[in-house]
Amino acid sequence: GEDVEQSLFLSVREGDSSVINCTYTDSSSTYLYWYKQEPGAGLQLLTYIFSNMDMKQDQRLTVLLNKKDKHLSLRIADTQTGDSAIYFCAENPYSSASKIIFGSGTRLSIRP
């Protein structure tokens, strides 16, 4: 089956690093994604990683993939108030080329 799990809430202090974790079930997923949803807005693709990679860095964002444990994480360095949003982990199972399976989202809140 296809399932993506992530914790619902994360609170971090401004300037600290945020780490959002996700587990997925379909080992055949070729792509894994992180989407961001700000209040009143649609989902926006933040970054993605191919299943043959174990790390991808893009400015303040670092994605780590552990295929053995089916674990994906998103690290946001120097977290700012503008990073407040819901972050969705998603997988793209090989068997469903056009179908993205989303997690329930992690709401990131920033403390001053």
Added chain:
Amino acid sequence: DAMVIQNPRYQVTQFGKPVTLSCSQTLNHNVMYWYQQKSSQAPKLLFHYYDKDFNNEADTPDNFQSRRPNTSFCFLDIRSPGLGDAAMYLCATSQGRNAENEQFFGPGTRLTVL
């Protein structure tokens, strides 16, 4: 700016009264998707169009229908809304269906059923 537009942003309907949600895109993408997102849950794909080819998800209720009269527009019709259909409905587009094609999302329509 190229974008995905959803109208209205908020829709209120009565139990059992048909309602139509609208999505348009200026990206000229081949694929258009409709997702249902209930509070604190993952977006769930209802169906998608690849050009004029309609693809329904196996667990999408018959109460949900869709139309795509042209490349730019796609509609979600809910024939007899129930209280359980209250949700955010997200439209998305992509150039193709392969995994490397990014999906671009609209802001969503929040549906309330009274």
